[in-house]
Amino acid sequence: MVEKPEVKKEKQEGRYVYCVVDKAVNFDTAGIEESKVYSIPYKDICAIVHACEAKPYKSDNNEEVKTWIISHQKVIDKASQGTTAIPLTFDMIIKGSDNKVFEWLKKEYENLKKKIEKIKGKQEFGIQIFWNTKVIASKLDIKVIKELKNEMTKTGKGKAYFYEQKIKNILQKELEKKADQYFKDFYSLIKKYSDEIKVEKLKEDNMLANFSCLVERNKVKELGIELDKINKLEGFSVRFTGPWSPYSFV
Amino acid sequence: MEPTRERNATLVDLLDRVLDKGLIINADIIISLAGIPLIGVNLKAAIAGIETMLEYGMMQEWDETIRAISRKEIKEKLPLLEGEKISGKMFASYFYAEGDTWRAGWLYNTNKRIFLFRDEILFETALEKIKGLVIAEDIVDKRKEIYLEIENQVVKFHAKNIFLLKDFIKGQIEKFGIILKKTDVQFLIEGQEIIHSDKMWYMAPADKAFDKTWQPGQLYLAAKDLYWYNSFDEKIMLTIPINKIMEVKIEEEKPYNANNKVLAVSYAGSSKETTFFSNSEEILEKWENLIKKAMPIAA
Structure with a gap:
């Protein structure tokens, strides 16, 4: 994959945009594939970019893509120091030169400012809550199941199978109810410390909840303390990742 | 507890964000990005496993543009029939009885056929020829296989997640109005x-x-x-x-x-x-x- 920062004449040039920050900053760092990253200001905001060919970064080599993505994040991390940065998604390349980026900033200025206001002083965190249904189920005290288990011991194996199926179904339903209840509880608990919560898809079997949260800097510690409590509940565990740039809230 | 950004632990979280989220510039001033989400899809597939992708319906999230691209890519290599459209692919292997060996490739679902491809077509069948499908466990290999009954012949498939493979094949067949008969053990026994x-x-x-x-x-x-x-x-x-x-x-x-x-x-x-x-x-x-x-x- 050849993506050189030097723009050749015969090729159309472009600008890879990492983020937009709320201050006119002088920025000089290395980005994707050691490209020179710099800033293009408009009024009090500026876009953090590097010059490239107007061609997407594309590769079948996952290691290469991973490196790009980590570089993308590094630039945004650096740009966020002391500023509020709107992160762009990977591979946003504006066709043309600095001028085009400038025009884009100008056109989108109001909109970008609104977004900056929304995320100012806040960071994004990922919270994933896992539960062990076996442990939870073992603690459920359900009268019907007790009765069924009792009856089952007195019956032949043919019928026992049906009893077992019945118990399984009841357990399943009870667990679903529990999941609903826990989800709501955890959601409202986390909501107390978050400006906004996005409910994400569950990605693993034993995942009960997956949230992206926009959190004010001064509330992160308290949120961590609450999550600790969940993490200590028997049968539950919590993954707390971040701080991320507020990708989910722009 | 303290939030973590330790790289290995959070790579998937990072990918989710950088590839799927973040600000998007409206399409008219950026370069044609149609093919790009493929990077994300491929990479996440490699990390999460292609089966997970299918499981969580990520493949269905491909928009028409991406589908168009993948159709184009496929057209260049795949010998498709007239009017044949790919609706999905999954990595699988098929037991090639004459060679007594497993052959792996991409199993494609189309509106006409199911076929396995790697450089060439390794296996193919018209959808309407498929009569039955069942999952069975091979005790010796300790793994489950899918047995497809196709007219008078039975073929064996394997994938990392056999149930997804089953849904993948079955879903396609049923989408085209073919109802698989209730599992008939007879055909399983391969003659x-x-x-x-x-x-x-x-x-x-x-x-x-x-x-x-x-x-x-x-x-x-x-x-x-x-x-x-x-x-x-x-x-x-x-x-x-x-x-x-x-x-x-x-x-x-x-x-x-x-x-x-x-x-x-x-x-x-x-x-x-x-x-x-x-x-x-x-x-x-x-x-x-x-x-x-x-x-x-x-x-």
Whole structure:
């Protein structure tokens, strides 16, 4: 994959945009594939970019893509120091030169400012809550199941199978109810410390909840303390990742 | 607790964000990005496993542009029929009986065919020729396979997640209005003649909720294998090659009920394993004899 920062004449040039920050900053760092990253200001905001060919970064080599993505994040991390940065998604390349980026900033200025206001002083965190249904189920005290288990011991194996199926179904339903209840509880608990919560898809079997949260800097510690409590509940565990740039809230 | 951004632990979180989220510039001033989400899809697939992607419907999230690109890419390489459209692909392997070997490639679902491709078409069948599908476990390999009945022939497929493969194939067939017949055990046996069959209880191994359970089904003795078919799940749950059977005998059912007799069949799996069947004593004795007769060395 050849993506050189030097723009050749015969090729159309472009600008890879990492983020937009709320201050006119002088920025000089290395980005994707050691490209020179710099800033293009408009009024009090500026876009953090590097010059490239107007061609997407594309590769079948996952290691290469991973490196790009980590570089993308590094630039945004650096740009966020002391500023509020709107992160762009990977591979946003504006066709043309600095001028085009400038025009884009100008056109989108109001909109970008609104977004900056929304995320100012806040960071994004990922919270994933896992539960062990076996442990939870073992603690459920359900009268019907007790009765069924009792009856089952007195019956032949043919019928026992049906009893077992019945118990399984009841357990399943009870667990679903529990999941609903826990989800709501955890959601409202986390909501107390978050400006906004996005409910994400569950990605693993034993995942009960997956949230992206926009959190004010001064509330992160308290949120961590609450999550600790969940993490200590028997049968539950919590993954707390971040701080991320507020990708989910722009 | 403190939030973490330790790289290995959070790579997937990072990818989710950088590839799927973040500000998007409206399309008219950026370079054509149609192909780009593919990077994300490919990379996340590599990390999460292609099956997970399918499972969570990420493939369906591809918008039309991406589909168009992948159609184009496919067109260049794949010999598609006129009017044939790809609706999905999944990595799978197929047992090539003549070569006695597994051949791996991308299994494509189209509106006309299912075919396996790697540089060339390794296997293909028209959708309407597929008559039945079942999952069965190969005791020796300790893995499940999919058996497809296609006209008069049975072919075997494997994928990392066999249930997804089943949904992948079955979903496609059903989408085109073809109803697979209820699982017929006969075809599973790949031309093996069924020697004998009876209703039989089988002691299913422990799962999440229970230690062990007796389950109703049908036991089949074929020329090369012993099969147990689960009447509830309508699938073959157990396949024991006859030549792996080490011992067969009638025992008391312990610790459940000592008055009850069970048929214990021991075979060489990854270690010596024993599985239990139950029915009237008379039927169990019949099966004890049948299996002993079928075994290469008298037990």
